[in-house]
Amino acid sequence: MSALWDRIQDERAKYPADAGSAVLPALRLAQDEHGWLSPDVIREVADALEETPAYVKSIASFYDQFQLAPVGEHLVEVCTNVSCAVVGAQQVVDAFESELGCRAGETSADGKVTLRTVECLGGCGWATIVSVDHHYRIHVKADNVAAIVEELRAT
């Protein structure tokens, strides 16, 4: 069996037998490994959990963080909820779109970066919050965007 299969069993062991609770942890492990949750990956997760692929996909599609289509090597998520928006989040989004040459919801042509807008990330007082590969950058201004993109293209 694969390493992923083993790690999913480790997650299952944290919960009571037959609890079903390991679906989210398993999907997270699979996505971390494969980048996104393709039908093949969904099947792999379902087999490891002894669930059906349809069930696992029904869970994955409910949650915003699970990617059911291919994404770039890096993920940039800009909060555009009110506290970020009133201090310039949209200018940050515009700057990323311009630097990356793609619109929010898309991936740059070189396949490096997927750009998204997201709902409140819970850092409102340090706006604008940009989550870069799941770690927050705070007080981001449009002027900071070129450096972030350069950093991501280099890695």
Added chain:
Amino acid sequence: MPPSIVLADATAKLAEYEGAGGYAALAKARAMTGEAVTEELIASELRGRGGAFFPAGRKWSFVPSKDQLPKPHYLVVNADESEPGSFKDNEILARVPHRFIEGCLITAHAIDSQHVFIYIRGEYSGPYEILVSALEELKTRPEIRGDVTIVVHRGAGAYICGEETALLESLEGKRGQPRSKPPFPAVSGLYASPTVVNNVETIATVAPIIAMGGAEYAKLGVPNTRGTRVVSISGNVVNGGNYEIEPGMSIRDIVYELGGGIPDGRGLKAVVPGGSSTVILTSDEIDVGYDFDSLAQVRTSMGSAGIVVLDDRCCIVQLGIRWSEFYEHESCGKCTPCREGTRWLTAILRKLEDGRATQGDLDLLLDVCDRINGKCLCPLGDSDAIIIASYVAKFRAEFQAHIDLGACPLGGESSLDGVLSPIQMHTRSRVAEVAG
């Protein structure tokens, strides 16, 4: 100086935390019966910090004994902080993880639980890593952990999972959709067993209460809002951040003294007192105490203590659109009034903003609010309905101006102009264009 109880002595390190008296309250609690610990919490008058404000000690007391109901007891901590404007739990977990863990262990003792699940929102990678490191440190100290297992369970991006029954569904590996109550979690919660669900800040307050005694804690604050509260300040304010305050302080002082006022010489338009879901206050309504009773008198609430400050560039219709889009995006889809109603609210508000609305649309907007409010399993749709109705009630002239002018009176100068919400991002995708 405001008292610092929850955020005091910030350290993520076990040795430093113990050096400052950490885990002494746990030892004190374990020398008491669970019932006695619960009595201290009742005496402290601590009320839930997630937003519902339910008395914490009373919630614990609802858990039936294992003689009455022979099933495991679970403590589930709600760290799914997702309310727009609130970011206090983020900082509590990152700055004082051991105070939080100590609270988990004391609470587990009080409710006779050996199983703690911390449901943390998936986006909080930073606090998650700090929390896991703190738990790692405890592996060398089995006497602290005792017979309790603590599992940190990460969410995956769903506001609705902050609602306690949706959180339990999600923790059971399902879609995060609220359950019908009763039964309440205290009797049938996680895995159909007795479960206490508490917010991060509530749990992080437990150890200080046991250390100082419930009666002493209850001397802080004002009647019905005892102790301290960590408030999050954001928006058009000089010093955004989290501040631990004694309830009763006025919102004006919170915004101008702690927050440093409005930047760029702008005027204040409005304050949202407790996160997106709370009724808005106009600039002349902010001389009100930040506590349950004072805010109830002006028909709003502390919610999850996220204070959002809006300056005079904010178009109130656009504010309604942005938050209605949020609720539309986050509706789980289970109850029809919420699933359909939030979409309708967004659409009518958009019509107003674009200058296409007639007088009848304003009436329709309020009618849709009435058709959502109180008609669903959980308060998500209600929140959208209540806040939109409050915007119309308090800023009716601005709504009317959108109809009369056939355009936004701020003429493209609003601070929320052209903001791309996630729901717009999804619907403008190439797939949508082709289908379009």
